[in-house]
Amino acid sequence: MRPTAALPTLLALTLAAAGTLTACGTGSGSDPDTIKVSFKQSTDNSIKVMDTYLADIKKQFEKANPGKKVEFVPIKAPDSEYYTKLQQMLRSPKTAPDLVYEDTFLINSDITSGYLEPLDRYLAKWQDWNQFIDTAKEAAKGEDGKTYGIPDGTDTRGLWFSKDIFKKAGLPTDWQPKTWNDVLDAARTIKQKAPDVIPLNVYTGKPVGEAATMQTFEMLLYGTDGTGTSDGTSDPLYDKSAKKWVAGSQAFKDSLAFVETVYKEKLGPDVSDALDPNVMTRVRGEWLPQGKLAIALDGSWLPQDWLPGSGHEWPEWSDELGLAAMPTQNGRAPGKVSMSGGWTWSIPAKAGNPDLAFEFIKTMQTKANAQKWYVANSGIAVRQDVADDPAYVDAQPGIKFFTDLVASTHYRPAYPAYPKVSTAVQEAMEGVTTGDMSVDEAAKGYDEELKSATDDQVIEK
Amino acid sequence: MRYARSLTRTLPVTPAVVLLLLFLAGPIAYCAYIAFTDLQLTGQAEDSFVGFDNFRTAFGDEAFLNAVWLTLVFTVISALLGQNTLGLALAALMQRASKPVRTLVGGIVITAWVLPEVVAGFLLYAFFRREGTLNAILEWLRLPTQNWLFTLPILAVSFANVWRGTAFSMLVYSAALNEIPQEITEAAEVDGAGGWRRMWHITLPMIRRSIGTNLMLITLQTLSVFGLIWVMTRGGPGGRSQTLPLFMYEEAFQKSMIGYGTAVALLLLVVGALFSVVYLRLLRTEV
Numbered sequence: 001m002r003p004t005a006a007l008p009t010l011l012a013l014t015l016a017a018a019g020t021l022t023a024c025g026t027g028s029g030s031d032p033d034t035i036k037v038s039f040k041q042s043t044d045n046s047i048k049v050m051d052t053y054l055a056d057i058k059k060q061f062e063k064a065n066p067g068k069k070v071e072f073v074p075i076k077a078p079d080s081e082y083y084t085k086l087q088q089m090l091r092s093p094k095t096a097p098d099l100v101y102e103d104t105f106l107i108n109s110d111i112t113s114g115y116l117e118p119l120d121r122y123l124a125k126w127q128d129w130n131q132f133i134d135t136a137k138e139a140a141k142g143e144d145g146k147t148y149g150i151p152d153g154t155d156t157r158g159l160w161f162s163k164d165i166f167k168k169a170g171l172p173t174d175w176q177p178k179t180w181n182d183v184l185d186a187a188r189t190i191k192q193k194a195p196d197v198i199p200l201n202v203y204t205g206k207p208v209g210e211a212a213t214m215q216t217f218e219m220l221l222y223g224t225d226g227t228g229t230s231d232g233t234s235d236p237l238y239d240k241s242a243k244k245w246v247a248g249s250q251a252f253k254d255s256l257a258f259v260e261t262v263y264k265e266k267l268g269p270d271v272s273d274a275l276d277p278n279v280m281t282r283v284r285g286e287w288l289p290q291g292k293l294a295i296a297l298d299g300s301w302l303p304q305d306w307l308p309g310s311g312h313e314w315p316e317w318s319d320e321l322g323l324a325a326m327p328t329q330n331g332r333a334p335g336k337v338s339m340s341g342g343w344t345w346s347i348p349a350k351a352g353n354p355d356l357a358f359e360f361i362k363t364m365q366t367k368a369n370a371q372k373w374y375v376a377n378s379g380i381a382v383r384q385d386v387a388d389d390p391a392y393v394d395a396q397p398g399i400k401f402f403t404d405l406v407a408s409t410h411y412r413p414a415y416p417a418y419p420k421v422s423t424a425v426q427e428a429m430e431g432v433t434t435g436d437m438s439v440d441e442a443a444k445g446y447d448e449e450l451k452s453a454t455d456d457q458v459i460e461k
Numbered sequence: 462m463r464y465a466r467s468l469t470r471t472l473p474v475t476p477a478v479v480l481l482l483l484f485l486a487g488p489i490a491y492c493a494y495i496a497f498t499d500l501q502l503t504g505q506a507e508d509s510f511v512g513f514d515n516f517r518t519a520f521g522d523e524a525f526l527n528a529v530w531l532t533l534v535f536t537v538i539s540a541l542l543g544q545n546t547l548g549l550a551l552a553a554l555m556q557r558a559s560k561p562v563r564t565l566v567g568g569i570v571i572t573a574w575v576l577p578e579v580v581a582g583f584l585l586y587a588f589f590r591r592e593g594t595l596n597a598i599l600e601w602l603r604l605p606t607q608n609w610l611f612t613l614p615i616l617a618v619s620f621a622n623v624w625r626g627t628a629f630s631m632l633v634y635s636a637a638l639n640e641i642p643q644e645i646t647e648a649a650e651v652d653g654a655g656g657w658r659r660m661w662h663i664t665l666p667m668i669r670r671s672i673g674t675n676l677m678l679i680t681l682q683t684l685s686v687f688g689l690i691w692v693m694t695r696g697g698p699g700g701r702s703q704t705l706p707l708f709m710y711e712e713a714f715q716k717s718m719i720g721y722g723t724a725v726a727l728l729l730l731v732v733g734a735l736f737s738v739v740y741l742r743l744l745r746t747e748v
Contacts, residue, residue, distance in 0.1 A: 272610065
């Protein structure tokens with residue numbers, strides 16, 4: 001073929017391709033009988049908790065609504081990349097699904113961007129909404145007072161520890177630390193007596209994203225002296241009365257210092273492992289079940305990976321692991337601290353079939369299905385009827401411990417700027433973890449970053 | 462009449478021009494526009510035009526300056542010194558090698574080039590990581606091991622880029638060396654010029670244009686390397702291997718600041734343009 005002859009062919013092909021691409025890109029609205037559901041798929045291939053649950057709901061839904069179809073658009077990515085991908089999809093009606101799984105820390109930010117549809121018109125006619133506890137209803141409420149998401153559970157955080165390793169190190173198996181130093185001392189003892197295990201894991205740095213901020217940093221920060229009391233005025237991150245983000249606080253530095261100590265004294269995992277984005281998968285799938293990690297500061301949802309049929313079956317976990325509440329810095333009342341978040345189901349503003357999507361939410365949130373989900377994903381119930389059901393409380397060891405933590409839990413100041421503030425926290429943590437920055441330098445870096453992240457809505461404390 | 466003729470001449474290229482404008486110039490212009498707004502991926506009701514704010518922020522941002530510096534280090538080490546020199550050396554050695562050696566070495570080098578970036582990234586990650594091949598070899602030799610991706614991340618990714626990209630330079634130089642007339646080399650040899658002198662006084666000046674073209678191409682390729690570094694280190698630890706493309710990705714998609722990220726992308730374009738100008742000048746001067 002002469003080189004010039006290829007050109008028209010190529011052109012024709014390009015035009016044809018461009019034509020088809022735009023033609024088929026009519027998006028979720030193209031078929032009124034199909035709803036597209038996006039959710040976060042685990043990066044661990046053997047974990048199918050959500051996939052299994054949704055497949056079951058899909059079957060029920062399609063049976064109850066003949067002619068209607070559910071199509072899943074799973075996003076398989078670490079947390080931070082999941083949000084990015086989702087936001088990009090939400091920007092265009094061509095790619096926006098009909099139903100999305102939103103993390104509550106991000107929901108206000110996405111509401112401000114106009115990505116989500118208020119659900120009030122559906123909620124008014126939905127009996128089951130009355131079963132949701134008030135804090136859960138607040139979780140997905142925008143600054144305009146409208147509700148943008150249906151929470152499917154909440155979570156709390158605490159310390160998981162290996163009784164076996166504790167025995168070896170001569171520590172009590174009913175361990176309950178009273179202060180941060182108790183935690184560090186236990187880790188130091190383990191480092192000495194059982195040198196081949198990782199004494200203590202606390203998530204850190206940008207690679208794990210929000211997990212570093214919430215599972216580690218805020219668990220420390222909200223337990224520092226003089227902050228985080230339940231009246232809400234002394235939130236160490238955000239001053240609600242001044243409506244400004246807090247900079248330059250000693251509490252911030254103290255929390256960073258804790259992280260620094262863990263990695264400087266090599267009480268944590270190897271820094272390169274700690275900064276690997278898949279470290280969360282390793283903690284749950286490898287380190288804890290194989291007895292390579294003594295103490296983990298982590299979320300209440302861990303057992304979902306260990307349930308029968310979930311991939312890394314480990315039914316013995318409840319005998320082998322102990323649970324302890326995270327203490328406050330120096331034992332300040334109530335002596336323990338927890339953070340709560342959770343995820344919601346939301347309908348994108350650019351969804352093609354919002355009505356049908358809400359029907360799908362209803363199917364997920366019948367009492368029986370909701371309960372099935374709480375048990376499957378080790379969630380803390382936000383529905384009164386499920387919480388009262390003994391079958392739920394008995395379904396799994398640990399549920400009672402983590403549900404009791406709700407009394408001393410804190411919620412993130414999930415305002416629109418929060419995701420960026422959270423990244424700034426992660427940067428500071430990463431700095432002290434690698435040893436590139438001192439605590440003071442990292443805290444100073446955070447203060448500067450905070451200004452640009454919040455448009456100067458900053459108050460010095 | 463003349464108008465009609467020029468019309469019939471332009472007509473056939475119109476679709477191509479339209480496509481180019483639509484799919485090439487369009488997005489670039491849109492990018493340039495976004496770079497002057499404060500567009501965010503989330504947390505913003507509507508974006509607004511902010512002028513040169515993003516650029517001012519960039520030059521006051523230590524992380525940005527760090528990324529520029531690392532980009533230069535990465536480009537100089539991996540492209541200019543590594544790929545370029547090694548490619549030339551391989552090409553020169555292979556000229557004298559026997560055919561089987563040539564085929565074998567050429568095949569191996571080109572395999573690295575043919576591999577998709579992500580696969581190459583994983584291979585090199587497996588090579589450098591703490592439990593990786595390199596440390597296994599070092600252990601066998603009873604030499605101290607370390608986590609290379611953590612202690613020397615920018616060198617590790619530079620090496621990876623050399624490993625992957627040398628084939629390109631080698632191919633360019635092989636072609637160029639074949640173009641040197643045999644008689645000139647022979648004449649020099651008769652005049653008593655040794656190997657190094659022939660290289661310096663005959664070969665290099667004669668392949669000067671190829672050197673310029675090659676430098677330009679590999680520099681531009683290296684400036685935009687993303688996948689390789691992303692797979693190996695994600696720019697970490699603590700930004701110690703964060704070149705401009707990775708910095709841009711982080712700002713635009715992880716911190717959701719699309720406007721700022723795009724501005725950084727434009728600045729990357731400027732860095733590339735500066736390099737190009739230098740090379741074009743080098744090409745123009747006559748020896």
